[in-house]
């Protein structure tokens with residue numbers, strides 16, 4: 307875990323990280339050295355509608371890979387999907403990713419989980435330790451959206467440790483809404499929504515899941531097949 311974390315910013319040691327989570331954090335830290343193109347929290351909010359639109363268009367992709375049309379992508383369907391997108395992850399890496407994003411542990415990726423998974427793949431694609439680095443996913447619009455999401459996280463993570471702390475979140479919001487008393491409370495609430503495991507830090511996966519909720523991606527889950 308190194309000594310790079312600022313005081314009060316380190317994740318609680320009691321929450322163990324999986325190998326994959328460590329890899330994601332390291333990939334994010336590498337990406338953070340390049341900095342963020344975003345200048346303010348407002349500029350992130352302004353991008354919400356376009357991100358929302360782009361992710362919704364991805365629904366067709368989801369349906370394409372949901373071969374048995376049961377409303378979820380199972381491990382085998384995911385492997386077929388990766389094969390088709392020329393994402394060369396090992397079976398073990400694919401299974402780890404699946405487990406990390408299958409938050410309901412239903413052995414099936416719902417649409418919002420699938421989006422988070424693809425975005426993590428996007429972040430990991432430049433991992434120098436990956437057996438086969440992938441150069442592209444063949445979905446330029448979606449990749450641009452993923453880049454925006456990565457960029458937003460990089461903007462929030464001021465000390466570049468791969469996690470957004472509560473203070474970083476509050477700072478980001480206060481920077482824009484100067485003088486508004488309520489903004490700090492909103493920031494706190496947003497943060498608590500994001501920090502699922504309540505370890506005081508938001509990692510990229512938590513950020514992505516929160517994002518799919520904010521833009522309402524979860525709402526469209528039920529448009530397709532009925533699932534009892």
Ligand SMILES: [Ca+2]
Nearest residue numbers: 372376378379
């Ligand atoms: Ca399926």
Ligand SMILES: [Ca+2]
Nearest residue numbers: 463467469470
């Ligand atoms: Ca941080």
Ligand SMILES: [Ca+2]
Nearest residue numbers: 501505507508
């Ligand atoms: Ca957390």
